[in-house]
Amino acid sequence: MLRVLRKLKECVRHQVDVIFSSDSVLEEGLSNLEITYWTCQCNLGQFLDFARLYVSQTALESKITAVGIRGPTSEDTWCLDPRGFLTLSVGKETYEALGLVGEPLPWKEHRDLHAIHISLRDSCPESDDMKTWLKYGRKEVDAIRRWDLKRQHWKIFFHCAAGLDNMLPNSVRHVVKGKVQRLENCRIPEPRPYLAAVSQASGNAEDAEDWEECLSSLFEWVGMAALASPRLFTNDGCDPYIAVYTPPEPSRVGDITTIRWSGFLSSVYLDHMLDVILSTDSPSPSLVSVTAQSIGMSPVSYLPRNVKKAPPRRVPRVDAEDVWSLIFVRENGNAWWASAESIGQWDRRWG
Amino acid sequence: MSYRAADSGNKDIYAELPLINNERLKFHSSTPFIPDYVKGNVSRAVDPSQTYASRVEGRQILLDNPARERKAKKVREEQRLKRASEQARKAAGIMSQEEGKKSGVWKLQKEETKFSLFLPLHSLWLGYMTELLSLPSLPATTGGSPATGLPNTAGMHAKLIKADFHGALITVRRSKNPCLVGHSGIVVHETENAFKVITALDRLKLIPKQNSVFVFAVPLYATPALPPSTSSSSPVPRTVLDMPHIEFELYGNHFCFRAAERAGRKFKHKETIEL
Numbered sequence: 001m002l003r004v005l006r007k008l009k010e011c012v013r014h015q016v017d018v019i020f021s022s023d024s025v026l027e028e029g030l031s032n033l034e035i036t037y038w039t040c041q042c043n044l045g046q047f048l049d050f051a052r053l054y055v056s057q058t059a060l061e062s063k064i065t066a067v068g069i070r071g072p073t074s075e076d077t078w079c080l081d082p083r084g085f086l087t088l089s090v091g092k093e094t095y096e097a098l099g100l101v102g103e104p105l106p107w108k109e110h111r112d113l114h115a116i117h118i119s120l121r122d123s124c125p126e127s128d129d130m131k132t133w134l135k136y137g138r139k140e141v142d143a144i145r146r147w148d149l150k151r152q153h154w155k156i157f158f159h160c161a162a163g164l165d166n167m168l169p170n171s172v173r174h175v176v177k178g179k180v181q182r183l184e185n186c187r188i189p190e191p192r193p194y195l196a197a198v199s200q201a202s203g204n205a206e207d208a209e210d211w212e213e214c215l216s217s218l219f220e221w222v223g224m225a226a227l228a229s230p231r232l233f234t235n236d237g238c239d240p241y242i243a244v245y246t247p248p249e250p251s252r253v254g255d256i257t258t259i260r261w262s263g264f265l266s267s268v269y270l271d272h273m274l275d276v277i278l279s280t281d282s283p284s285p286s287l288v289s290v291t292a293q294s295i296g297m298s299p300v301s302y303l304p305r306n307v308k309k310a311p312p313r314r315v316p317r318v319d320a321e322d323v324w325s326l327i328f329v330r331e332n333g334n335a336w337w338a339s340a341e342s343i344g345q346w347d348r349r350w351g
Numbered sequence: 352m353s354y355r356a357a358d359s360g361n362k363d364i365y366a367e368l369p370l371i372n373n374e375r376l377k378f379h380s381s382t383p384f385i386p387d388y389v390k391g392n393v394s395r396a397v398d399p400s401q402t403y404a405s406r407v408e409g410r411q412i413l414l415d416n417p418a419r420e421r422k423a424k425k426v427r428e429e430q431r432l433k434r435a436s437e438q439a440r441k442a443a444g445i446m447s448q449e450e451g452k453k454s455g456v457w458k459l460q461k462e463e464t465k466f467s468l469f470l471p472l473h474s475l476w477l478g479y480m481t482e483l484l485s486l487p488s489l490p491a492t493t494g495g496s497p498a499t500g501l502p503n504t505a506g507m508h509a510k511l512i513k514a515d516f517h518g519a520l521i522t523v524r525r526s527k528n529p530c531l532v533g534h535s536g537i538v539v540h541e542t543e544n545a546f547k548v549i550t551a552l553d554r555l556k557l558i559p560k561q562n563s564v565f566v567f568a569v570p571l572y573a574t575p576a577l578p579p580s581t582s583s584s585s586p587v588p589r590t591v592l593d594m595p596h597i598e599f600e601l602y603g604n605h606f607c608f609r610a611a612e613r614a615g616r617k618f619k620h621k622e623t624i625e626l
Contacts (some may be wrong), residue, residue: 096525099526140546
């Protein structure tokens with residue numbers, strides 16, 4: 001299960017919601033988690049000179065991740081992923097003037113957008129599926145310098161796991177603490193029927209369909225809890241002809257705690273969250289869900305396990321959909337988990 | 352005069368005309384046959400004489416297909432014209448494309464591919480630009496804002512578009528092919544679809560004009576031919592970029608013509624300048 005968890009957390013997230021049936025120990029453990037990131041406004045060249053100090057040449061993961069955005073009207077954006085690779089997503093005009101070889105996005109509506117992959121390490125990965133990798137050399141430095149001369153500064157969000165010796169000028173440190181919200185007297189689904197469904201899911205198509213229906217209702221409940229929907233309350237007196245939603249049965253009455261972090265959330269913090277959740281001995285049965293949304297404007301939202309493989313292409317946009325949700329249930333020494341991902345249009349994550 | 356239509360049947364057309372009223376048919380030049388015949392038979396016209404005078408008199412009518420020229424004669428004529436043009440070309444000293452390729456006139460040897468060897472050509476081009484654009488001479492006082500010294504560029508565009516670019520220093524500013532962006536050099540040969548430039552790293556590059564936007568610089572002030580390189584204490588400006596200059600953009604898609612053709616061509620205004 002940890003392998004799945006680590007696969008899911010391998011990129012920066014914009015918002016993370018953790019929902020669980022109220023448990024003071026778990027709540028304390030998660031509330032104490034402080035997330036730090038920095039923002040600054042500077043040139044890309046200047047930032048890369050700073051970032052290269054923290055890009056590891058040997059380790060799989062580097063200590064620095066970043067995303068650069070120009071504004072809602074500009075289609076140019078870039079990100080520096082934890083492996084030390086810079087991915088630029090640029091429009092037609094910028095690509096024709098930049099002089100760096102990239103690849104166009106495969107969708108007809110976004111043919112003008114190009115993705116350029118530059119390695120800040122001393123070595124480049126092998127070419128994979130006609131993807132062209134560039135090494136950050138003199139030509140790339142000149143191209144980025146010319147680009148910086150033409151345009152205004154970037155708004156950069158970054159996180160560095162190592163201690164920062166020389167900080168960029170005008171950097172602002174942000175500390176994000178989770179916003180805790182408690183919902184009392186809510187319907188919480190009983191995990192036992194889902195456990196049974198899991199054990200029967202290996203059977204015929206009907207069982208598989210039932211299992212899917214069970215789980216989709218469970219994930220729907222998680223979404224409603226994240227929204228603090230009044231439909232979950234036991235004393236909800238909404239007209240049944242208007243409110244379509246009913247919590248899945250069987251359910252018990254209890255309190256729900258929701259903790260939300262918003263900002264530039266590095267995968268390091270997701271790691272901490274999952275460690276806290278897995279290590280806390282919550283009263284049985286315990287149901288914990290973690291839902292994470294990616295940064296829509298980032299050209300990269302998912303990293304494959306193999307360092308040599310390029311990340312799947314996507315169109316960076318403000319309203320891009322890229323959410324994963326994980327449910328972890330523990331009861332009487334047994335545990336099971338389920339995860340669901342929702343990917344929007346123009347994303348090659350699934351092909 | 353009247354006549355009788357020939358009887359039906361097989362008659363020898365070269366036989367003598369039959370007698371009419373036991374008299375041979377006589378034609379007189381004072382009373383020609385055709386006018387009378389036409390006028391007599393144009394019954395619908397209001398004025399037959401007028402009709403004859405306007406539509407028949409003086410006209411030549413082909414009664415049969417003209418004789419075709421013999422093929423051999425045609426071939427001989429073509430060969431004669433070809434020989435004549437070759438002789439005229441030889442007399443003028445023009446080399447054909449094949450001869451040029453065979454003799455390697457357009458190829459540079461390795462020892463000739465040096466940027467420094469083409470600097471005098473660039474210097475000549477600067478002098479050419481000075482004359483073409485009638486650039487002012489360098490002011491005596493160097494003070495004052497740079498904006499006051501800028502010439503009026505409105506009239507320069509029409510002259511530059513017809514100018515010769517051999518010796519100009521051009522740079523690729525934008526291109527659909529990202530590998531070409533940034534290439535810069537002195538133009539050693541301009542063809543219809545490409546520039547052959549020699550870069551500062553002594554490399555000969557062939558840059559297609561299509562789908563590229565070039566930038567070239569023109570000196571701001573009158574520039575005489577650069578002095579030969581001698582070891583002097585003050586650094587001698589080597590190219591136009593080392594002196595006050597103005598940059599112009601050149602859209603390759605609209606520039607795909609030979610230099611000789613461009614001189615007499617009328618360039619139309621184009622709405623789109625996208626690559």
